[in-house]
Amino acid sequence: MNKTILKIEHIKKVYHDLSGEMEAIKDINLDIYDKEFLSIVGPSGCGKSSLLSILSNLSTSTSGKIVFDNYNVKIGYMLQSDSLFPWRTILDNCLIGLEISKELTPEKRNRVIEMLNMYGLGEFIDKYPSSLSGGMKQRVALIRTLATDPDILLLDEPFSALDYQTRLALSDDVYKIIRNEGKTVIMVTHDLAESIY
Ligand SMILES: Nc1ncnc2c1ncn2[C@@H]1O[C@H](COP(=O)(O)OP(=O)(O)OP(=O)(O)O)[C@@H](O)[C@H]1O
Ligand SMILES: [Mg+2]
Structure with a gap:
C-alpha cells in the first residue's frame, strides 16, 4: 500500500444564511493514499x-x-462549472495557472499544446470559449487543471456535460494520463456508473 498523502479528519461544514443553518457535511473521515483513484458518489446536494x-x-x-x-x-481543482475566461483564447485559458505561479516555460507551453491536440482541440487553440461546445469546454478545463502538473487532482463531475461516447473516450484518456503521470485523484460524481467505470 502507498503512503497516505492526505487525511481528512472530522470535517464538518455548516452554511449560514438569513433562513438559518444548513449542515452540508456532517463528519467526514478519510485517508487518501498516494496515487489512489478515489471516487465519491452521492446525490445532488449531499455536499x-x-x-x-x-x-x-x-x-x-x-x-x-x-x-x-x-x-x-500541489492541488489541481477542476470545478463543476468549466469557468473558462471568455476573453482569453483556449490556449491562454490553459496557461493561466502556469502564468499565475510564474512557471510558464516554453517546454510547459508545448506540453499544453500537445494535450490540446491530443484531446481534439488543436484547431481551437486560438479561438475563444464561446465557439466551443459544452464537452469541449470541459476538456479545456481538464487540460488547464493538468497543466500545472498537480500531485492531487480534484475533479468535480468532470464528464457531466459530455455525451455517452465522448465520455467513455475521455474517461479512458483521463485514466491513462493519471496512470502514466502518477496522480492521486479524488473525483466526485452523482453518477454511480461513471464512478465504477
Ligand atoms: N455557498 C453556500 N451557501 C449556502 N449553502 C450552500 C452553499 N454551497 C452549498 N450550499 C448547500 O450545501 C449543500 C451541499 O451543496 P454542494 O454544492 O456541496 O452539493 P453537491 O453534492 O456538490 O451537489 P451537486 O451534485 O448538485 O453538485 C446544498 O444543500 C447546498 O444548498
Ligand atoms: Mg456539486
Missing part, C-alpha cells in the same frame, strides 16, 4: 462540491482538519 472546495482551500471547514503528508503537495 460533494463543498468537500472539494475545502480540500482545495477555497473555503474553510466549520470544524475538523485536513492533514497533508508534506507542505509541497
Whole structure:
C-alpha cells in the first residue's frame, strides 16, 4: 500500500444564511493514499462540491482538519462549472495557472499544446470559449487543471456535460494520463456508473 498523502479528519461544514443553518457535511473521515483513484458518489446536494472546495482551500471547514503528508503537495481543482475566461483564447485559458505561479516555460507551453491536440482541440487553440461546445469546454478545463502538473487532482463531475461516447473516450484518456503521470485523484460524481467505470 502507498503512503497516505492526505487525511481528512472530522470535517464538518455548516452554511449560514438569513433562513438559518444548513449542515452540508456532517463528519467526514478519510485517508487518501498516494496515487489512489478515489471516487465519491452521492446525490445532488449531499455536499460533494463543498468537500472539494475545502480540500482545495477555497473555503474553510466549520470544524475538523485536513492533514497533508508534506507542505509541497500541489492541488489541481477542476470545478463543476468549466469557468473558462471568455476573453482569453483556449490556449491562454490553459496557461493561466502556469502564468499565475510564474512557471510558464516554453517546454510547459508545448506540453499544453500537445494535450490540446491530443484531446481534439488543436484547431481551437486560438479561438475563444464561446465557439466551443459544452464537452469541449470541459476538456479545456481538464487540460488547464493538468497543466500545472498537480500531485492531487480534484475533479468535480468532470464528464457531466459530455455525451455517452465522448465520455467513455475521455474517461479512458483521463485514466491513462493519471496512470502514466502518477496522480492521486479524488473525483466526485452523482453518477454511480461513471464512478465504477
Ligand atoms: N455557498 C453556500 N451557501 C449556502 N449553502 C450552500 C452553499 N454551497 C452549498 N450550499 C448547500 O450545501 C449543500 C451541499 O451543496 P454542494 O454544492 O456541496 O452539493 P453537491 O453534492 O456538490 O451537489 P451537486 O451534485 O448538485 O453538485 C446544498 O444543500 C447546498 O444548498
Ligand atoms: Mg456539486
